Amino acid sequence: MPNSRGSRETACALPSQFAGAGFIGLEFAATARIKGLEVDLLELASRVMARAVTAEVSEYFQKQHTAAGIRIHLGVQATAIEASGGKVSGVSLSDGRHIPADLVVVGVGVLPNAELAAEAGLPVASGIIVNDHLLTADPDISAIGDCALFESPRFGGSLRLESVQNATDHARCVAARLTGADKPYDGQPWFWSDQGDDKLQMVGLTTGYDRVVLRGDPSRKAFSAFCYRGDKLLGIESVNRAGDHMFGRRLLPAGGSITPEQAADQNFDLKKALG
Numbered sequence: 001m002p003n004s005r006g007s008r009e010t011a012c013a014l015p016s017q018f019a020g021a022g023f024i025g026l027e028f029a030a031t032a033r034i035k036g037l038e039v040d041l042l043e044l045a046s047r048v049m050a051r052a053v054t055a056e057v058s059e060y061f062q063k064q065h066t067a068a069g070i071r072i073h074l075g076v077q078a079t080a081i082e083a084s085g086g087k088v089s090g091v092s093l094s095d096g097r098h099i100p101a102d103l104v105v106v107g108v109g110v111l112p113n114a115e116l117a118a119e120a121g122l123p124v125a126s127g128i129i130v131n132d133h134l135l136t137a138d139p140d141i142s143a144i145g146d147c148a149l150f151e152s153p154r155f156g157g158s159l160r161l162e163s164v165q166n167a168t169d170h171a172r173c174v175a176a177r178l179t180g181a182d183k184p185y186d187g188q189p190w191f192w193s194d195q196g197d198d199k200l201q202m203v204g205l206t207t208g209y210d211r212v213v214l215r216g217d218p219s220r221k222a223f224s225a226f227c228y229r230g231d232k233l234l235g236i237e238s239v240n241r242a243g244d245h246m247f248g249r250r251l252l253p254a255g256g257s258i259t260p261e262q263a264a265d266q267n268f269d270l271k272k273a274l275g
Protein backbone atom coordinates (compact mmCIF):
# COMPACT_ATOMS: atom_id res chain seq x y z
CA MET A 1 0.00 0.00 0.00
CA PRO A 2 1.70 3.25 -1.09
CA ASN A 3 1.59 6.10 1.40
CA SER A 4 -0.02 9.44 0.63
CA ARG A 5 3.10 10.59 -1.21
CA GLY A 6 3.28 7.36 -3.20
CA SER A 7 6.48 6.61 -1.35
CA ARG A 8 8.18 3.26 -1.57
CA GLU A 9 10.89 2.07 0.79
CA THR A 10 13.40 -0.69 0.57
CA ALA A 11 14.92 -1.82 3.82
CA CYS A 12 18.10 -3.65 2.95
CA ALA A 13 19.10 -6.08 5.67
CA LEU A 14 22.33 -7.26 4.17
CA PRO A 15 24.38 -9.82 6.03
CA SER A 16 27.69 -8.64 7.29
CA GLN A 17 30.88 -10.50 7.64
CA PHE A 18 31.49 -8.46 10.78
CA ALA A 19 28.41 -8.33 12.97
CA GLY A 20 24.83 -7.22 12.99
CA ALA A 21 22.28 -7.43 10.19
CA GLY A 22 18.81 -8.58 10.94
CA PHE A 23 17.47 -6.74 13.94
CA ILE A 24 17.81 -3.20 12.65
CA GLY A 25 16.49 -3.97 9.16
CA LEU A 26 13.49 -5.83 10.56
CA GLU A 27 12.70 -3.21 13.20
CA PHE A 28 12.84 -0.51 10.56
CA ALA A 29 10.78 -2.54 8.10
CA ALA A 30 8.07 -3.26 10.69
CA THR A 31 7.78 0.38 11.69
CA ALA A 32 7.77 1.63 8.09
CA ARG A 33 5.03 -0.85 7.26
CA ILE A 34 2.94 0.23 10.26
CA LYS A 35 3.26 3.77 8.88
CA GLY A 36 1.73 2.50 5.64
CA LEU A 37 4.84 2.43 3.47
CA GLU A 38 5.65 -0.34 1.03
CA VAL A 39 8.68 -2.29 2.14
CA ASP A 40 10.98 -4.80 0.47
CA LEU A 41 13.42 -6.53 2.77
CA LEU A 42 16.58 -7.97 1.17
CA GLU A 43 18.58 -10.69 2.89
CA LEU A 44 21.44 -12.82 1.65
CA ALA A 45 20.85 -15.63 4.15
CA SER A 46 18.09 -18.19 3.84
CA ARG A 47 16.14 -16.91 6.83
CA VAL A 48 15.73 -13.68 8.79
CA MET A 49 18.04 -13.04 11.78
CA ALA A 50 19.87 -16.23 10.83
CA ARG A 51 23.04 -15.23 12.66
CA ALA A 52 21.28 -14.44 15.90
CA VAL A 53 18.27 -16.68 16.53
CA THR A 54 16.99 -20.22 16.07
CA ALA A 55 15.11 -21.29 12.96
CA GLU A 56 11.92 -21.47 15.04
CA VAL A 57 12.11 -17.80 16.00
CA SER A 58 13.16 -16.78 12.46
CA GLU A 59 10.14 -18.57 11.06
CA TYR A 60 7.76 -16.87 13.46
CA PHE A 61 9.03 -13.39 12.61
CA GLN A 62 9.15 -14.10 8.90
CA LYS A 63 5.48 -15.08 9.03
CA GLN A 64 4.54 -12.02 11.06
CA HIS A 65 6.35 -9.59 8.76
CA THR A 66 5.01 -11.26 5.64
CA ALA A 67 1.47 -11.15 7.03
CA ALA A 68 1.97 -7.43 7.68
CA GLY A 69 2.71 -6.97 3.98
CA ILE A 70 6.50 -6.76 3.97
CA ARG A 71 8.01 -8.44 0.92
CA ILE A 72 10.92 -10.49 2.19
CA HIS A 73 13.51 -11.56 -0.40
CA LEU A 74 15.79 -14.25 0.99
CA GLY A 75 18.96 -15.57 -0.58
CA VAL A 76 19.49 -12.38 -2.57
CA GLN A 77 22.42 -10.02 -2.63
CA ALA A 78 22.14 -6.30 -3.25
CA THR A 79 24.87 -5.34 -5.68
CA ALA A 80 24.18 -1.66 -6.30
CA ILE A 81 22.07 1.24 -5.11
CA GLU A 82 20.95 3.13 -8.17
CA ALA A 83 20.15 6.79 -8.55
CA SER A 84 18.34 8.90 -11.06
CA GLY A 85 18.28 12.70 -11.16
CA GLY A 86 20.32 12.90 -7.98
CA LYS A 87 17.87 10.72 -6.03
CA VAL A 88 17.95 7.05 -5.15
CA SER A 89 15.80 5.02 -7.53
CA GLY A 90 16.26 1.44 -6.44
CA VAL A 91 18.48 -1.49 -5.65
CA SER A 92 19.95 -4.01 -8.10
CA LEU A 93 20.20 -7.62 -7.06
CA SER A 94 22.74 -10.26 -8.03
CA ASP A 95 19.99 -12.31 -9.69
CA GLY A 96 19.43 -9.48 -12.19
CA ARG A 97 16.32 -8.05 -10.59
CA HIS A 98 15.86 -4.38 -9.82
CA ILE A 99 13.71 -3.26 -6.89
CA PRO A 100 12.48 0.32 -7.17
CA ALA A 101 12.84 2.45 -4.04
CA ASP A 102 12.98 6.08 -3.03
CA LEU A 103 14.57 5.38 0.32
CA VAL A 104 17.15 2.73 1.10
CA VAL A 105 18.14 1.78 4.64
CA VAL A 106 21.31 -0.26 4.79
CA GLY A 107 21.44 -2.30 7.99
CA VAL A 108 24.56 -4.36 7.43
CA GLY A 109 26.32 -4.31 10.77
CA VAL A 110 29.06 -2.12 12.14
CA LEU A 111 32.84 -1.93 12.36
CA PRO A 112 34.30 -0.80 15.67
CA ASN A 113 36.33 2.43 15.66
CA ALA A 114 39.56 0.79 16.79
CA GLU A 115 41.93 3.04 14.84
CA LEU A 116 42.87 5.17 17.84
CA ALA A 117 43.84 2.08 19.84
CA ALA A 118 45.81 0.64 16.91
CA GLU A 119 47.66 3.93 16.43
CA ALA A 120 48.52 3.87 20.14
CA GLY A 121 50.18 0.48 19.57
CA LEU A 122 47.51 -1.61 21.30
CA PRO A 123 46.67 -5.06 19.92
CA VAL A 124 43.54 -4.93 17.76
CA ALA A 125 41.75 -7.72 15.91
CA SER A 126 37.99 -7.57 15.25
CA GLY A 127 37.95 -5.12 18.16
CA ILE A 128 40.33 -3.71 20.75
CA ILE A 129 41.79 -6.73 22.51
CA VAL A 130 41.28 -6.74 26.28
CA ASN A 131 41.68 -9.39 28.96
CA ASP A 132 38.96 -10.66 31.26
CA HIS A 133 39.36 -7.49 33.36
CA LEU A 134 38.74 -5.39 30.23
CA LEU A 135 42.33 -4.13 30.27
CA THR A 136 44.31 -3.63 27.08
CA ALA A 137 48.00 -4.52 26.86
CA ASP A 138 48.60 -1.16 28.56
CA PRO A 139 47.61 -1.36 32.25
CA ASP A 140 46.40 2.24 32.12
CA ILE A 141 44.02 1.72 29.20
CA SER A 142 40.73 -0.19 29.28
CA ALA A 143 38.33 -0.75 26.40
CA ILE A 144 34.62 -1.39 26.94
CA GLY A 145 31.42 -1.76 24.98
CA ASP A 146 31.00 -2.50 21.28
CA CYS A 147 34.67 -1.90 20.46
CA ALA A 148 36.07 -4.35 23.02
CA LEU A 149 37.10 -7.87 22.06
CA PHE A 150 37.17 -9.33 25.55
CA GLU A 151 38.32 -12.60 27.04
CA SER A 152 35.38 -14.45 28.55
CA PRO A 153 36.11 -17.28 31.00
CA ARG A 154 32.34 -17.97 31.15
CA PHE A 155 32.11 -18.66 27.42
CA GLY A 156 35.69 -19.85 26.95
CA GLY A 157 37.00 -17.49 24.28
CA SER A 158 37.05 -13.97 22.96
CA LEU A 159 33.80 -12.11 22.46
CA ARG A 160 32.79 -8.81 20.93
CA LEU A 161 29.17 -8.02 21.62
CA GLU A 162 26.98 -5.14 20.54
CA SER A 163 24.33 -4.51 23.15
CA VAL A 164 23.36 -2.01 25.80
CA GLN A 165 23.71 -4.70 28.49
CA ASN A 166 27.28 -5.45 27.41
CA ALA A 167 28.29 -1.77 27.32
CA THR A 168 26.76 -0.85 30.68
CA ASP A 169 27.98 -3.99 32.49
CA HIS A 170 31.48 -3.40 31.07
CA ALA A 171 31.33 0.14 32.43
CA ARG A 172 30.33 -1.15 35.88
CA CYS A 173 33.20 -3.67 35.83
CA VAL A 174 35.84 -1.03 35.06
CA ALA A 175 34.31 1.42 37.55
CA ALA A 176 34.52 -1.29 40.22
CA ARG A 177 38.19 -1.89 39.39
CA LEU A 178 38.99 1.79 39.57
CA THR A 179 37.34 2.02 42.97
CA GLY A 180 39.17 -0.97 44.44
CA ALA A 181 36.78 -3.86 43.76
CA ASP A 182 38.66 -5.52 40.91
CA LYS A 183 37.18 -8.73 39.54
CA PRO A 184 36.93 -10.40 36.12
CA TYR A 185 34.07 -9.42 33.85
CA ASP A 186 31.39 -12.10 34.01
CA GLY A 187 28.26 -10.47 32.60
CA GLN A 188 25.40 -12.56 31.26
CA PRO A 189 24.56 -11.35 27.73
CA TRP A 190 20.98 -10.38 26.98
CA PHE A 191 19.39 -8.57 24.06
CA TRP A 192 16.02 -7.39 22.84
CA SER A 193 14.32 -6.38 19.63
CA ASP A 194 10.88 -4.81 19.20
CA GLN A 195 9.39 -5.67 15.82
CA GLY A 196 5.85 -4.47 15.21
CA ASP A 197 3.72 -5.73 18.10
CA ASP A 198 6.21 -8.44 19.02
CA LYS A 199 8.89 -8.25 21.67
CA LEU A 200 11.82 -10.60 21.21
CA GLN A 201 14.11 -11.04 24.21
CA MET A 202 17.20 -13.20 24.28
CA VAL A 203 19.41 -14.27 27.14
CA GLY A 204 22.62 -16.29 26.96
CA LEU A 205 24.78 -17.14 23.97
CA THR A 206 23.40 -20.09 22.04
CA THR A 207 26.36 -20.79 19.74
CA GLY A 208 26.72 -24.54 19.36
CA TYR A 209 23.19 -25.49 20.45
CA ASP A 210 22.02 -28.87 19.22
CA ARG A 211 18.46 -28.94 20.51
CA VAL A 212 15.61 -26.46 20.70
CA VAL A 213 12.64 -26.95 23.02
CA LEU A 214 9.58 -24.75 22.63
CA ARG A 215 7.63 -23.54 25.63
CA GLY A 216 4.36 -21.81 24.83
CA ASP A 217 2.75 -21.62 21.42
CA PRO A 218 3.89 -19.65 18.35
CA SER A 219 0.33 -19.71 17.01
CA ARG A 220 -0.75 -17.82 20.15
CA LYS A 221 2.08 -15.32 19.59
CA ALA A 222 3.77 -16.18 22.89
CA PHE A 223 6.52 -18.75 23.10
CA SER A 224 10.15 -19.30 24.04
CA ALA A 225 12.87 -21.35 22.40
CA PHE A 226 15.05 -22.99 25.04
CA CYS A 227 18.40 -23.81 23.42
CA TYR A 228 20.43 -26.75 24.66
CA ARG A 229 23.76 -28.36 24.01
CA GLY A 230 23.19 -31.85 25.32
CA ASP A 231 21.29 -31.34 28.55
CA LYS A 232 22.83 -27.95 29.28
CA LEU A 233 20.66 -24.89 28.76
CA LEU A 234 22.66 -22.28 26.80
CA GLY A 235 20.08 -19.59 26.28
CA ILE A 236 16.44 -18.67 25.85
CA GLU A 237 14.80 -16.71 23.03
CA SER A 238 11.41 -15.40 24.13
CA VAL A 239 8.66 -13.91 22.00
CA ASN A 240 6.14 -12.01 24.12
CA ARG A 241 7.08 -14.17 27.14
CA ALA A 242 8.90 -11.77 29.44
CA GLY A 243 8.60 -14.21 32.36
CA ASP A 244 10.69 -16.84 30.56
CA HIS A 245 13.30 -14.22 29.71
CA MET A 246 13.57 -13.01 33.30
CA PHE A 247 13.81 -16.63 34.42
CA GLY A 248 16.84 -17.06 32.14
CA ARG A 249 18.41 -13.85 33.41
CA ARG A 250 18.31 -15.25 36.93
CA LEU A 251 19.09 -18.90 36.18
CA LEU A 252 21.94 -18.66 33.65
CA PRO A 253 24.36 -16.35 35.52
CA ALA A 254 24.28 -18.81 38.40
CA GLY A 255 25.20 -21.64 36.03
CA GLY A 256 21.77 -23.21 36.49
CA SER A 257 19.81 -25.31 34.04
CA ILE A 258 16.54 -27.16 33.72
CA THR A 259 16.04 -30.28 31.67
CA PRO A 260 14.58 -30.10 28.17
CA GLU A 261 11.57 -32.05 29.47
CA GLN A 262 10.98 -29.50 32.22
CA ALA A 263 11.28 -26.64 29.71
CA ALA A 264 8.67 -28.23 27.45
CA ASP A 265 6.27 -28.91 30.32
CA GLN A 266 3.91 -25.93 30.68
CA ASN A 267 3.03 -27.12 34.17
CA PHE A 268 6.64 -27.06 35.33
CA ASP A 269 7.02 -24.07 37.64
CA LEU A 270 10.05 -22.08 36.51
CA LYS A 271 10.08 -20.04 39.72
CA LYS A 272 10.57 -23.18 41.78
CA ALA A 273 13.64 -24.05 39.68
CA LEU A 274 15.24 -20.81 40.88
CA GLY A 275 15.05 -22.11 44.43
Ligand SMILES: Cc1cc2nc3c(=O)[nH]c(=O)nc-3n(C[C@H](O)[C@H](O)[C@H](O)COP(=O)(O)OP(=O)(O)OC[C@H]3O[C@@H](n4cnc5c(N)ncnc54)[C@H](O)[C@@H]3O)c2cc1C
Nearest residue numbers: 024113116144145146147161162163164165167191192193
Ligand atom coordinates in the same frame (compact mmCIF):
# COMPACT_ATOMS: atom_id res chain seq x y z
C1 LIG B 1 20.08 1.56 15.24
C2 LIG B 1 20.59 0.78 16.45
C3 LIG B 1 19.69 0.12 17.26
C4 LIG B 1 20.14 -0.59 18.37
N1 LIG B 1 19.23 -1.24 19.18
C5 LIG B 1 19.65 -1.91 20.26
C6 LIG B 1 18.73 -2.57 21.12
O1 LIG B 1 17.52 -2.56 20.89
N2 LIG B 1 19.21 -3.23 22.21
C7 LIG B 1 20.54 -3.25 22.49
O2 LIG B 1 20.93 -3.85 23.50
N3 LIG B 1 21.44 -2.65 21.69
C8 LIG B 1 21.02 -1.97 20.59
N4 LIG B 1 21.94 -1.36 19.78
C9 LIG B 1 23.37 -1.48 20.12
C10 LIG B 1 23.73 -0.45 21.18
O3 LIG B 1 23.33 0.84 20.74
C11 LIG B 1 25.25 -0.48 21.39
O4 LIG B 1 25.63 -1.79 21.77
C12 LIG B 1 25.69 0.51 22.46
O5 LIG B 1 25.35 1.82 22.09
C13 LIG B 1 27.20 0.39 22.65
O6 LIG B 1 27.66 1.42 23.48
P1 LIG B 1 29.16 1.96 23.30
O7 LIG B 1 29.29 3.04 24.30
O8 LIG B 1 30.10 0.80 23.30
O9 LIG B 1 29.22 2.52 21.80
P2 LIG B 1 28.43 3.75 21.16
O10 LIG B 1 27.08 3.92 21.77
O11 LIG B 1 28.53 3.53 19.68
O12 LIG B 1 29.28 5.00 21.60
C14 LIG B 1 30.63 5.18 21.15
C15 LIG B 1 30.88 6.67 21.00
O13 LIG B 1 32.27 6.88 20.80
C16 LIG B 1 32.45 7.84 19.79
N5 LIG B 1 33.80 7.64 19.21
C17 LIG B 1 34.23 6.67 18.38
N6 LIG B 1 35.54 6.83 18.09
C18 LIG B 1 35.95 7.93 18.76
C19 LIG B 1 37.18 8.62 18.88
N7 LIG B 1 38.30 8.21 18.24
N8 LIG B 1 37.23 9.71 19.67
C20 LIG B 1 36.11 10.12 20.35
N9 LIG B 1 34.93 9.52 20.27
C21 LIG B 1 34.84 8.44 19.48
C22 LIG B 1 31.33 7.56 18.82
O14 LIG B 1 31.06 8.67 18.01
C23 LIG B 1 30.16 7.24 19.77
O15 LIG B 1 29.45 8.39 20.16
C24 LIG B 1 21.51 -0.65 18.65
C25 LIG B 1 22.44 0.01 17.82
C26 LIG B 1 21.97 0.71 16.73
C27 LIG B 1 22.99 1.41 15.84
